[in-house]
Amino acid sequence: MRGEKLFLQFLRKVVLGGSLTVRGWLFRIAVHLMGGSLGPGARIYKGGMIIMMAREASIRIGRNLAIRRNGMINTATPKARIEIGDNIWLGESAMVTSGCRIDIEDDVIIGPHTVVCDVDHVVGSDGMPTRELAGRPIRICQGAWIAANCNIVKGVTIGKGAIIGGGSVVTKDIPAYSTAVGVPARVIRRREDKDSHLEENRRDSLPDGQRD
Secondary structure, eight states, rough: OOHHHHHHHHEEEEEGGHHHHHHHHHHHHHHTTOOOEOOTTTTOOOOOOEOSSSTOOOOOOOOSSSEEETEEEEEESOOOOEEEOOSSEEEEEOOEEEEEEEOTTTTEEEEOOEEEEEEEEEEETTTTTEEEEEOOOEEOOTOOEEEEOOOOTOOEEETTEEETTTEEEOOSOOOOOOEEETTTTEEEEOOOHHHHHHHHHHHHOOOGGGGO
């Protein structure tokens, strides 16, 4: 326990003040020592943090992660699981925190001051909030863009290529290739499904006997 505290002090004093390359490599080592994994190419700016609150928790991150100033990825309970793909951008002071499970697929952009959190506090029988946490998984699919100052709450899925406008609170699933804004977020536009379009073109190019 003392060793872990000393290591965290080292991170605060040395890593956070070092170069992007130094911080990326040292965070790879730190996350590995905590039982997780961080792929190559990480760029973690000053104040950026990856924290596992308990060794039983799990954080696995792919290649080319970017965490801007004061951004944070952390687990809130021993049961927490965070799975993050390649080429993820986490904006300034944005936070991804899990007490349940969060999956973020490749090429996702999360804007400044946005919070992605899969837990909230349980309200007791007396109507008062308690310290007990209840959670449901969150999934953010490939290529989604979440703009600044958004709140992504437990139990939602944001579809492939979806765009969430600034200041929105996402309380329900957002379909792929759609744009949603507001509190709560509502879909205001649906864009073309690129995958379906490519599949249609592929089928059109096949001989008649092969179109099934």
